Amino acid sequence: MSWRDEERPPVTLLLDRSAALGYLAGSIHVTEPVGEVINDRQRFGITAVTVAEVLELATDPKDRDDLHVLLRMESCAVLPTWGEDWQELGYWRGLTGRADLATTVIAALEHRASILTGEGHRYGEGLPVIDLPE
Amino acid sequence: MTKRRVTVSVPEDVAETLEQQPKGQASAYVTEAVRGHRAWEQFRAEQARRGVPLTEQGMAEARARRYELRSQWPAERYEALREQVRRNVEDGQADQQTPAA
Numbered sequence: 001m002s003w004r005d006e007e008r009p010p011v012t013l014l015l016d017r018s019a020a021l022g023y024l025a026g027s028i029h030v031t032e033p034v035g036e037v038i039n040d041r042q043r044f045g046i047t048a049v050t051v052a053e054v055l056e057l058a059t060d061p062k063d064r065d066d067l068h069v070l071l072r073m074e075s076c077a078v079l080p081t082w083g084e085d086w087q088e089l090g091y092w093r094g095l096t097g098r099a100d101l102a103t104t105v106i107a108a109l110e111h112r113a114s115i116l117t118g119e120g121h122r123y124g125e126g127l128p129v130i131d132l133p134e
Numbered sequence: 135m136t137k138r139r140v141t142v143s144v145p146e147d148v149a150e151t152l153e154q155q156p157k158g159q160a161s162a163y164v165t166e167a168v169r170g171h172r173a174w175e176q177f178r179a180e181q182a183r184r185g186v187p188l189t190e191q192g193m194a195e196a197r198a199r200r201y202e203l204r205s206q207w208p209a210e211r212y213e214a215l216r217e218q219v220r221r222n223v224e225d226g227q228a229d230q231q232t233p234a235a
Contacts, residue, residue, distance in 0.1 A: 009170070013200065031181055032192040033200065038177045039193060041170040069180055075173040087223040088216075112212045114203050126215070128207045130199055 011045040011077045011111040013037045013130075016104045018118035020046055020054045022132060023070065024063040029132045033116055038075045045077040045111065047103040079107045096122045137161075 013033065015023065022030040037044050046054075051071065058064050071078055081089065081103040092102035101122055108115050108128060115123065120131040144152070152160040181188055 012204075026184060026186050028186065028189075028192060031186050032188060033196040035174075035177055035181070035188050036193040036197040036200070038174050040197065041166070041173075066184065073173065073176055073180070074169070075177060088219055091219055091223050109212050109216050112207070112209055114200055114207075128203055128212075130203060 008077075009042045009075075010113075011079070011107075012040075012042045012113050013044040014079075014104050014108045014111070014113050014115045015044060015046045015050070016115055016117045016119065017050050017053045017057075017098075017100050019116040019132065020050060020067070021057060022118055024054070024058055024066055027132070030116065033130065043075045043077050045079045045107060045113065046071070047079045047081060047100070047107050049081060049103040050100045051078060053100045079103075079111075081106060095124060098122070 015030070015034070019030050023034065034044050051067075054067060055064065058067060070076060085106055088106055089099070089102050092105040093099050096102055096105065101119070104115055105123065105127060107113070114128045114130050116130050116132065117123070118132040118134075120129045123129050152163060155163050178188065
């Protein structure tokens with residue numbers, strides 16, 4: 001695909017580590033929210049740091065293959081974390097307790113997107129979080 | 135990006151919609167629609183391969199949840215939260231509390 005950045009649909013949903021792992025497990029509670037975003041002509045995102053975390057935890061070759069396919073989809077945005085954001089990154093790392101979650105918060109704020117998560121308690125109050133059912 | 139001119143036949147209502155686009159925008163309109171449809175087909179095919187069923191009801195409920203959250207989070211709220219966090223870290227007040235957004 002050769003879309004220019006300015007042509008790309010907006011990123012409106014972020015998958016954090018728990019959501020990405022839920023996708024690999026075949027959870028309909030992740031797949032349908034992602035599907036509706038794509039069906040709405042928008043994109044979903046996942047930070048590069050989160051991808052690294054998921055790759056570490058997803059040891060089943062099938063899961064890793066599924067993750068690679070997901071990341072290659074044209075509606076998927078693998079998002080960077082910028083060096084200039086180090087102070088905010090540190091802030092959110094302190095609040096969430098994990099660097100991957102901190103990168104997800106920063107990406108969500110940058111893109112004005114919601115965070116799909118099975119670990120909503122880690123984000124505290126006052127963030128745009130969509131909780132997965134327990 | 136290289137562009138090609140193609141000729142297609144479309145129903146009258148589609149032709150009218152394309153003709154109503156601003157000058158030079160009909161191609162962009164078609165491009166966006168085709169890419170959106172292609173992305174959706176790609177995702178749907180992958181879920182079919184994995185044996186994960188997608189339901190209209192489930193997606194509609196997911197969209198309702200996302201739109202409800204979006205209504206609570208206009209752009210100004212995102213910007214206000216980012217600005218507040220920036221101020222906190224610059225002032226050395228990273229107190230591990232989520233700021234009121």
